[in-house]
Amino acid sequence: MPCYRIVFLLAIFLFGAQVSAQTPRAALAHFKEGNKKLERGDLAGAIEELSRAIEISSRLDVDRSGTHKAMANGFAISADNASGVTVIDPFTAYAYTSRGLARYGQGDWEGAILDWDRAITINPGFAVAYLDRGSARYAKGDKAGSLSDWNRALSIDPRMPSAYSNRGALRQQMGETDQALIDLNKAITLDDRSARTYCNRGFVWIDKRDWQRAISDFESAIRLEPRMAWAYQGRGTARMDLNELEAAIVDFNRVLELDPELVNAYMNRGLALLLQSKDEEARKDFARALAIRPGIKDELATRIKLAEELRSSKPQRHLTGPD
Structure with missing residues (x-):
């Protein structure tokens, strides 16, 4: 979660x-x-x-x-x-x-x-x-x-903000994005100093493909807790989906400084590198992701194939894996 x-x-x-x-x-x-x-x-x-x-x-x-x-x-x-x-x-x-x-x-x-x-x-x-x-x-x-x-x-x-935040994050994972947003908005109304609640809401905005609101929430989380790896992961994900590849890679680099075992950071950074035609660097990230979590092999293969199809021209579709 x-x-x-x-x-x-x-x-x-x-x-x-x-x-x-x-x-x-x-x-x-x-x-x-x-x-x-x-x-x-x-x-x-x-x-x-x-x-x-x-x-x-x-x-x-x-x-x-x-x-x-x-x-x-x-x-x-x-x-x-x-x-x-x-x-x-x-x-x-x-x-x-x-x-x-x-x-x-x-x-x-x-x-x-x-x-x-x-x-x-x-x-x-x-x-x-x-x-x-x-x-x-x-x-x-x-x-x-x-x-x-x-x-x-x-x-x-x-009036328990942590319960709203936890329930909102769970509802986001269950695909109930509208209910998740209601819970997370309520949590922030009760406590606007919770980095994790902003981070949780940022991932809801990603599900809704509202990249700018997602970035805003992740930046709020980072201001409140500068060492929150998941906030950089989320911001990098949103930036990647906006095709801001260099900025996304900077965020994924920061994630891995804070949490070297966060699989999705390796996967997403590898996809960004692949879209830049930096295939050798991308392969290293994919290998590291698979070493940590072998079960993502099929998902990763699908994302790599999509990235290879898109990297020369078309606007980028959703490639990243925030969770």
Whole structure:
């Protein structure tokens, strides 16, 4: 999924003294440290700390511990009242959600989904847990499951820009370009500082063959996040379809500086070189693309044949592969 990036939910809690091993403050201490490690990219350390927070919290009796009640109340989620659900312990739901993020970062989709399942069981109105579980389901190839989760997240919190952005990107992949555009426009209305949303919308404009709007969105993404490889890939794709081959090659070069394994950049740069009659350079790019992803052999052969037919004269038709 292009430009696709999961939303990290990080909370910071301020408290002072040394805490004992089995108290609410101990659970908070492990939670805080786990989120610090998550933010630093120490995923194994984050899982260890968050697992300890969950273990301690699960042993505490919310009804008998006034301190634990206060701790739970500090995690009250604004969507709860609107959804009419009973939340057993918001703190533990947050801890499961953070651990799910760490597991997602390790590529453990199943483990992440189990943690978000637990968070949702505790708090069925927790929109962020649906948002994140949808991302893990998408990573597993379960598009129907991810769409269901993002729909649910938006039914709980209709002002969640990341859910609109994710759903819009998925709808673009499913060929539902008009619905995708509605979602991505809404995401940008709610948050006009998201590079990935502009990038996602740029690919919708490519599907609609509106190259200038696509370029505008990719340039917005690049201004916000100059190291986003997919934004350069998208802009290069649009420039290539405008027959601006030199500018497209510059963009594909930049893509490969940022992400040397991005197959479509090799394929598209090779096609641009082929259209310039730089056959030897083009063959090197095609060979590299096939080495990374052998399954594109037939698709690549079709595009090469079309490029060879067009390179001497006619206006260029759609040769590129943005996704």
